[in-house]
Amino acid sequence: MESKVRSFVRKGEVTKTGGAGGGYVQAVGAKPGCHGVSLVSSGLDDLDHILPLRNPLSLIVGGGIPVGGLVMVMEDIEAPHHMPLLRFFMAQGLVHSQPLFFATPLPSPQAFLGTLPAIASRSSGAASDNSKEGDLRIAWQYRRFLNEQQALEERRYRYEFCNDFDLRKPAERSLFTGATIKCESLARGAHLDSLLDHCRVFISNLARYTGEGQLVGRLAFQSLCAPQCMQSCTDWEMLRFLQSLKSLLRVSNAVALITFPATLLTPSMAIRWQHLADILISVEAVLDDNKEMAGMLTDYPDILGFLRIHKLASINTQVPTIPEAAMHAMKVVRRKKLVLERLLFAPVDATSGDSKTGGAAGLLCGRPANASSPLDF
Amino acid sequence: MAEAVARLLRDGVVVGEQAPAVMLCDSLQTRAAPALFTHFFASLTSNIAAGRAQAKGLVVVALRSTPESYTSSLDTEKKSRSSPGHCLQLVDCYTDPLGWNERIQGAEKLGEEGQQHTELEASSAYSTLCHDISDLNSLLSIVLRSGQGILLTHFLKICLMDALMQISFLLRYQSVAAITNFLSALRSHEQVSALMWVVHGDLHEARVVASLEYVATTVIHIKPQIHLPGQMLETQHKRETRRYGRIYVRQKKRNGRVREQVEEFQIENSGVKFAPVTLMTEMHQAVSLISSIPKVQFNLELSDKEREDRSKVVLPFEHQGDGKEVRIYDGRPDSVQSTFGSLNVVNGGSRHPEVVGSVAHKPSGVGEIHYLRDSDDERPDSDEDPDDDLDI
Numbered sequence: 028m029e030s031k032v033r034s035f036v037r038k039g040e041v042t043k044t045g046g047a048g049g050g051y052v053q054a055v056g057a058k059p060g061c062h063g064v065s066l067v068s069s070g071l072d073d074l075d076h077i078l079p080l081r082n083p084l085s086l087i088v089g090g091g092i093p094v095g096g097l098v099m100v101m102e103d104i105e106a107p108h109h110m111p112l113l114r115f116f117m118a119q120g121l122v123h124s125q126p127l128f129f130a131t132p133l134p135s136p137q138a139f140l141g142t143l144p145a146i147a148s149r150s151s152g153a154a155s156d157n158s159k160e161g162d163l164r165i166a167w168q169y170r171r172f173l174n175e176q177q178a179l180e181e182r183r184y185r186y187e188f189c190n191d192f193d194l195r196k197p198a199e200r201s202l203f204t205g206a207t208i209k210c211e212s213l214a215r216g217a218h219l220d221s222l223l224d225h226c227r228v229f230i231s232n233l234a235r236y237t238g239e240g241q242l243v244g245r246l247a248f249q250s251l252c253a254p255q256c257m258q259s260c261t262d263w264e265m266l267r268f269l270q271s272l273k274s275l276l277r278v279s280n281a282v283a284l285i286t287f288p289a290t291l292l293t294p295s296m297a298i299r300w301q302h303l304a305d306i307l308i309s310v311e312a313v314l315d316d317n318k319e320m321a322g323m324l325t326d327y328p329d330i331l332g333f334l335r336i337h338k339l340a341s342i343n344t345q346v347p348t349i350p351e352a353a354m355h356a357m358k359v360v361r362r363k364k365l366v367l368e369r370l371l372f373a374p375v376d377a378t379s380g381d382s383k384t385g386g387a388a389g390l391l392c393g394r395p396a397n398a399s400s401p402l403d404f
Numbered sequence: 405m406a407e408a409v410a411r412l413l414r415d416g417v418v419v420g421e422q423a424p425a426v427m428l429c430d431s432l433q434t435r436a437a438p439a440l441f442t443h444f445f446a447s448l449t450s451n452i453a454a455g456r457a458q459a460k461g462l463v464v465v466a467l468r469s470t471p472e473s474y475t476s477s478l479d480t481e482k483k484s485r486s487s488p489g490h491c492l493q494l495v496d497c498y499t500d501p502l503g504w505n506e507r508i509q510g511a512e513k514l515g516e517e518g519q520q521h522t523e524l525e526a527s528s529a530y531s532t533l534c535h536d537i538s539d540l541n542s543l544l545s546i547v548l549r550s551g552q553g554i555l556l557t558h559f560l561k562i563c564l565m566d567a568l569m570q571i572s573f574l575l576r577y578q579s580v581a582a583i584t585n586f587l588s589a590l591r592s593h594e595q596v597s598a599l600m601w602v603v604h605g606d607l608h609e610a611r612v613v614a615s616l617e618y619v620a621t622t623v624i625h626i627k628p629q630i631h632l633p634g635q636m637l638e639t640q641h642k643r644e645t646r647r648y649g650r651i652y653v654r655q656k657k658r659n660g661r662v663r664e665q666v667e668e669f670q671i672e673n674s675g676v677k678f679a680p681v682t683l684m685t686e687m688h689q690a691v692s693l694i695s696s697i698p699k700v701q702f703n704l705e706l707s708d709k710e711r712e713d714r715s716k717v718v719l720p721f722e723h724q725g726d727g728k729e730v731r732i733y734d735g736r737p738d739s740v741q742s743t744f745g746s747l748n749v750v751n752g753g754s755r756h757p758e759v760v761g762s763v764a765h766k767p768s769g770v771g772e773i774h775y776l777r778d779s780d781d782e783r784p785d786s787d788e789d790p791d792d793d794l795d796i
Contacts, residue, residue, distance in 0.1 A: 104618040106660040216581075254615045255588065258581030290614045315661040331660050 052094050052280050054241040056123030062343040066091030067243050068189035070115025073367035075189050092282050093340050094243055097273050099304035101289040106312030108332040109286040111365050116284045118143040120245040122190050126207035128229045131249040132256050136210035147193040193363045216259030219268040230279045244281040251287045262296045269303050307338035325371045330356045406678045410447045416458030416597035423591045426600040427620035433628040434649045437602045443676040459597035463550050465495045467573040493550040496533045503535040540586045571601045580615045587619045625652040647671045717771040
């Protein structure tokens with residue numbers, strides 16, 4: 028029998044070597060994205076929606092961090108806004124029982140683990156369900172299905188792709204027991220060869236899980252080029268470490284999040300670091316009591332900082348994805364939830380202030396620059 | 405503001421956090437950092453001596469000049485009241501930073517035993533000599549020991565101290581990473597209340613200054629005074645411009661926002677004076693008014709002739725601001741003697757005497773407003789709605 032010869036075979040099957048090289052990863056917390064890449068959540072719902080892969084399906088599927096990808100966050104030296112991003116990333120990994128590797132220049136990384144947020148409680152949802160139950164007077168036949176629905180929701184809750192986290196509460200201790208967490212402190216300087224070795228061992232341990240029980244590992248590096256870390260290595264050694272790490276990630280079931288203060292590097296080094304990233308995000312501080320910004324943005328008092336998307340992942344594809352909105356505002360809602368919102372510009376008041384700030388209405392109502400007569404508009 | 409920074413140094417560290425760190429960064433154009441440093445140093449010593457500060461003692465790492473220069477900058481009153489060693493300790497890194505004197509004297513001692521060598525490094529009661537600033541660990545221990553020396557005289561268990569220094573000198577011999585480690589170690593030490601240092605911004609690369617800003621919580625950039633074109637006075641020559649300048653204070657707040665404030669300063673013999681910034685709008689009133697008119701299709705501005713004519717219009721309203729009572733022509737012969745025969749619209753004299761003459765000649769250039777008052781009992785400037793008496 029002649030076998031059908033096909034020139035292109037779609038990479039959709041589950042393979043042993045996971046990550047971006049193979050097909051989809053069947054693991055807790057991972058969902059298939061497009062271009063044959065699996066996605067894991069970053070921990071922040073809004074950030075996942077900002078990271079889509081270009082596909083109409085992705086609007087339904089949503090986005091996330093591709094498995095095997097490297098996310099880099101450029102810190103602002105004046106504000107600690109990269110810390111919540113790290114916390115959500117790590118907390119999401121804990122909830123999905125994903126192994127975690129954490130390196131930081133803090134002297135005690137375990138103390139940082141204590142600041143991870145807990146999952147927001149769902150008590151409000153349950154209360155509304157009960158009230159709905161009482162309300163079913165006409166459709167009373169469906170009352171018995173309500174309970175089943177509730178039980179199904181509870182079970183699915185554990186395996187939600189992206190959980191809601193509550194910043195006020197620390198993560199439950201039960202999540203830490205049985206979780207594979209490796210911490211490294213870089214307070215005495217980053218000894219890069221041993222650090223790379225630890226990463227290699229961590230990632231190779233992930234490969235042991237095959238088939239149905241595959242696990243996606245998460246590596247988190249905080250402030251990787253902080254001065255404390257750089258005292259024992261040169262810029263080029265650090266770059267070499269990053270390249271090795273990226274090559275390790277590509278052929279494995281792991282994602283990495285690295286935050287680094289870009290202004291503390293020389294400009295050429297900073298650009299090289301930025302080119303290495305699959306997803307590049309930067310956080311910026313916002314000035315307090317800035318009248319101009321207060322006039323431009325409606326919710327200026329609530330904004331903690333700005334998040335800018337520079338680059339989105341284009342693994343297994345030639346076409347780069349361009350984000351819809353480059354800049355988002357980070358806000359904490361009711362002190363417990365971090366949201367990323369598009370910037371809302373205040374309605375322009377053409378009568379006040381300089382014509383520059385009242386420009387939009389002036390431009391709309393004024394005549395075009397090269398109009399010959401004042402009556403043209 | 406400068407007082408806010410002085411208060412920050414005085415209030416010190418909040419429980420559970422690292423000590424606040426203030427960084428002064430200047431450049432060649434201003435060179436005012438030593439003066440500002442002295443200003444903060446003086447305010448801090450007075451606060452500590454008076455017991456208002458959280459810290460009980462002050463440790464100064466003297467890199468720029470001799471220890472005596474720091475003590476002499478203190479008030480003479482304060483000196484007489486309490487000895488400098490009472491709350492001030494100096495780590496002398498100026499006299500012999502690299503240990504050369506020590507080595508020379510050590511070689512001399514071997515050579516000629518009988519010679520009495522002068523004790524250059526007489527470490528007095530309030531200053532400790534440091535022979536090697538390239539070893540930051542030993543410098544750290546010397547600083548902490550000096551601070552603890554203050555504690556012993558006070559017999560207090562938990563005390564906090566400050567340390568002030570000039571980092572540019574240390575950066576000659578150390579890498580940035582080592583210096584930032586040193587500063588972070590000081591900041592996180594439980595006995596340090598606040599920290600302040602000075603950097604000359606143009607001596608180092610941008611990343612070095614950025615690394616130091618990374619460690620600091622408050623950064624004060626000292627910039628020269630901005631001179632607007634047309635505002636330069638001839639008497640202001642170069643020497644004087646260095647006495648003035650602006651400071652840009654950037655403070656990292658706890659909620660992640662950054663507060664930036666600008667203030668002007670002036671260096672005088674008695675110290676440094678701070679003043680709020682004079683904004684451009686205050687200096688050039690007319691310019692700012694014109695720029696605030698939005699650009700729309702019709703001309704909102706007045707030409708000079710129009711402005712002049714507008715000022716000449718005599719307003720027939722009740723109060724012209726003269727203080728005299730004004731009587732308005734209402735079409736009836738006035739009971740009081742009126743000078744309306746001369747066709748004065750406003751009785752009791754007008755603001756513009758030339759109008760009197762010109763109205764008689766009725767030129768076309770002067771504006772006239774004829775105001776006929778409707779009713780007698782309408783009081784001037786009353787808020788009554790004239791439609792109130794309609795019966796609908």
